Amino acid sequence: MRKILLGTTAVVSAAFGAAVVTPAAAQEAPTVRLGGSIQAYYGYIQQSGQQNDPGTNTLAPGVTGGGVGTTVNGTTAATQSYARLSKNDIITVPALNVQVNGKLANGLTYGGVIEIGFNSIEGRQIGQARASVGRGAAVVDEAYIFLAHPRFGQVRFGDEDGPLGGLMNSGWVTGFGTGGVFGVWENFQTRQAGNRTQTAPGGIGDSSKIVYLSPQFFGFDFGASYAPNYGVLGQTGCPNNVASGYCDRAYAYRGATSVAIPAAGPEFASRRGEYQVAARYRGTFAGVGVSATAGYLGSGVARDLTDANRQVRTLSGLNVWQVGAQASYQGLTVGAAYLVGDFNYFWGNSIRGDRSGEQVTFGASYTAGPITVGANAYSALVAGSSGFAFNSATGALTQSPRGMQRRWGMSVGGNYRLAPGLDLIAEYVHHSIRQQGVDLDSGRAGTQSRSFSDVFIVGSRLAF
């Protein structure tokens, strides 16, 4: 009890800058806590990309069925046979957490977090986006050590989100449902046309990095992070003696241009040297809580070695400015955020010469007693599918002129809290992608320049 009291007093004294932190602090032995969460949802889904390629029961799963020359709607397809997807599904998203917290006599608090997910299908919002492993395989998502001092701030070292990757953002209103348009609806989607994974803070990925988070000065606090590359955890990703694109430290490799958008597969992307800086202000005006954040996300890129012995820089580095603000009064929260700069969807690098992208998001939520309701939406204009062609003989990069890709989505949802850590959820999400001249539904005849999805979700989630 005495230790808790002294610890609390230390924090309070730090708020006034008094030099009593050291004598007032008391050492606490580390506490190791095991927790976790289980989410289970039913989804009713209507989406484009319905025509699938089911194979037959005489073939191994995943092998194309139907045979060559099948004609559908007057068009001869190469090897497809067709059947619609079911509109119903149930998903379960479990995770385990191990947390360590301790405190030294000099006031330094320390600890760490390991989050182990069991839902590592690609496209999930959390963790390393698009990692492809068995659905039920245990995969470490976040894993980092933190060291914090009341006066000097905090350092997080390991696999963790950056200041703009979710730690200090303002204006992204996701505190209702499962997060609305940035929530779990993506887990119900098939990959056709990539109708999911918006460019949201959690989608940047928690590449192995170092993060610094400052104390708060006059309402302002600051953060910065650096990740050498897109890779995570304890290996370089290099499976053999050739430094292919899977190698975290590969400076250049064949096909780098093709993974400007992080590819399906473990940590395969051209992003290198990612850094984030952010400044956040929080204050209260006449009872209204205000939070505003401005920040910058930058990166370098790997070069393309497709042309023998020539390292060609074909991509632009990430060059993204973000501002956002939100206000809370009583149970009401409203907010909006805006991104602009060199980026493509899924936080991908754009091809050199592509137009810059921009995205706006806004939302509101209201909590009254055990009930929370809310809505959010976003709209993005990005380069999308650039239609580039890379000449391996000359190294020349050519692009077919195309319109920009419009991605937008909206959601409404609500929660009913049954107990601390347990609630019921209902949520509806609509999402749409358009780009003229790009086939966004390869299962259908002709060029389908639009892709959409409607998802209605009910379910429950429990954290312990």
Added chain:
Amino acid sequence: MIRTASALALVLLATGCGNSGRFVENEEYGTNNQRELILRQTGGSTRDAGFILFGTDRGRDAREGLAASGATGVSVNAYLWRASLETLSFMPLASADPAGGVIITDWYTPPTAGDERFKVTAYVLTRQLRSDGVRVQVFRQVQRNGQWVDAPATGSTGSELEDRVLSRARELRSQTAASGR
């Protein structure tokens, strides 16, 4: 690179100037950790939830201590607790029990009234942020013939302090809601 250097310089400059920085708690940052998100949005606490594998369950210690004292067996509201500490911070603190929710100040003499002094006891009573969740008692003594003797405090002083605590607690809650997502 110039942009990066400028931004980093800004951060270093901001963190280096002065020593009045306030420590930012982990709960004031956003998170993509599903467990933490759910606990935050459903009123749970990441410091109390889960199972202790190793070490001391300080949250449980606090709850059991509270139960042993005949109280409700739950921790008090964090906003009310912090608001009470901040509101009474102008007085010297004699003791503070965050598990029981009791703050007792030492005697305090206002600069403009040298012949009277005050002592305050604040009770944070509930886990919820409610208007009846805090009670403040004010004790007053006046100096007569060189001796401190008890005297009645103005009846409204306690309730005014309660109002200040509640107002500050609401502000803290709004700030936290604004910083969460």
